[in-house]
Amino acid sequence: MLETVPISSIRAFEAAARTGSFRGAANELHLTPSAVSHAIRKLEASLGTPLFERGARTVHLTPAGEGLMRHVGLAFEELRRGLEGVARRGRHVLRLHCAPSFAAQWLAPRLPRFLAAEAGVEVRLAAGTDYARFTNDDFDADIVYGQPRGDGVEVVPLGEETVTPLCAPALAGSIRTPADLFGQVLIQSDSKQVRWRDWFAVNGLTAPPPHGMSFDRSFLAIATAADGLGVALESTRLAEREIAGGRLVAPLAGRAADVRYVGHRLVFPRTSRQRRVVRAFADWILAELGVAGRVDGG
Structure with missing residues (x-):
C-alpha cells in the first residue's frame, strides 16, 4: 500500500490534520489550498474512505482520519527527530525575532553567554513590533510584547516585570512622593501596556494631562530619562x-x-x-531571568 501512496499526499494530510484547515496546511507547505485538497482526495481515493469532514472554514478528522493521524503523526515526529539528529553534526542557526526594546536593552548584551553555553549555535536576531508568523519559515522563535497571536505555538511567560518611575540621579532629590511628579516632565511611552494613568491610579491619584516628550519605544524613553530630560515610567528589567x-x-x-x-x-x-536549539534557548532565557521552570523537551 505504501508504495502506491505519494508521500506528498501523506504530508498534506498530516499538515491539514495538525493545523485543522487546508489553508493552514497550504501556508505551511507553500502550496495552494486547492492543491492540498486535491492531494488529500487522492489519498482518500487510494484508501477507499474519507479522512476529513469538510466545513466552510475548517475541517475535522473522521474516525478513520483520526486513526491514520495517530500513526502518521508518530512517523513524522520520528522523521523530524532523525533529521535533527543528523543536522546536529553541523552548525545550527537559531533565527530569533524580538520586540525592539527587549532586544536592545536585555537580550543582545546577554547573547554571548548563550553562544558560549551552546557550542555550534549561531544566532540571527531581528527586532520589530510585528509578530513572527512562522508559516513562512523565516524565524524559529519570537519574543513578543503583550499577548501572542497565532495557533499551534508554545507560549512561555518570561516572568513578572516591575514598572516604576525612573529618572537621572540629579532629579531624584526633588521627588519624594507621587504628587511630586506633577512638577516633572513625564516621558510618555505610547506602546506600553502600563501607562502613567495606570501608575497614578494605583497610587490613588489622577494623572496630569500628557505633555512634553512621547516615544513609541521603551529604549528611547529610557535613554531620554538617563540624559536627565524627564521621568520615564519603565520596566526595571529593560533599564x-x-x-x-x-x-x-x-x-x-x-x-x-x-x-x-x-x-x-x-x-x-x-x-x-x-x-x-529552541528549547535550549528557552531554558537558558528562563535561567537568565531567574524564572522557575524548564521547557519540556520533545
Whole structure:
C-alpha cells in the first residue's frame, strides 16, 4: 500500500490534520489550498474512505482520519527527530525575532553567554513590533510584547516585570512622593501596556494631562530619562543596565506602589524544526531571568 501512496499526499494530510484547515496546511507547505485538497482526495481515493469532514472554514478528522493521524503523526515526529539528529553534526542557526526594546536593552548584551553555553549555535536576531508568523519559515522563535497571536505555538511567560518611575540621579532629590511628579516632565511611552494613568491610579491619584516628550519605544524613553530630560515610567528589567551603572534611579522605591505584570513571552511553533536549539534557548532565557521552570523537551 505504501508504495502506491505519494508521500506528498501523506504530508498534506498530516499538515491539514495538525493545523485543522487546508489553508493552514497550504501556508505551511507553500502550496495552494486547492492543491492540498486535491492531494488529500487522492489519498482518500487510494484508501477507499474519507479522512476529513469538510466545513466552510475548517475541517475535522473522521474516525478513520483520526486513526491514520495517530500513526502518521508518530512517523513524522520520528522523521523530524532523525533529521535533527543528523543536522546536529553541523552548525545550527537559531533565527530569533524580538520586540525592539527587549532586544536592545536585555537580550543582545546577554547573547554571548548563550553562544558560549551552546557550542555550534549561531544566532540571527531581528527586532520589530510585528509578530513572527512562522508559516513562512523565516524565524524559529519570537519574543513578543503583550499577548501572542497565532495557533499551534508554545507560549512561555518570561516572568513578572516591575514598572516604576525612573529618572537621572540629579532629579531624584526633588521627588519624594507621587504628587511630586506633577512638577516633572513625564516621558510618555505610547506602546506600553502600563501607562502613567495606570501608575497614578494605583497610587490613588489622577494623572496630569500628557505633555512634553512621547516615544513609541521603551529604549528611547529610557535613554531620554538617563540624559536627565524627564521621568520615564519603565520596566526595571529593560533599564537594568542604566540602573546598575547609576544613570537611572527609582526615586519612589519603597515610597509608592509599583506595577508588576508579565510583559514579554517567548513563542515558538510546537513543531519547530530547530526543536532542540529552541528549547535550549528557552531554558537558558528562563535561567537568565531567574524564572522557575524548564521547557519540556520533545
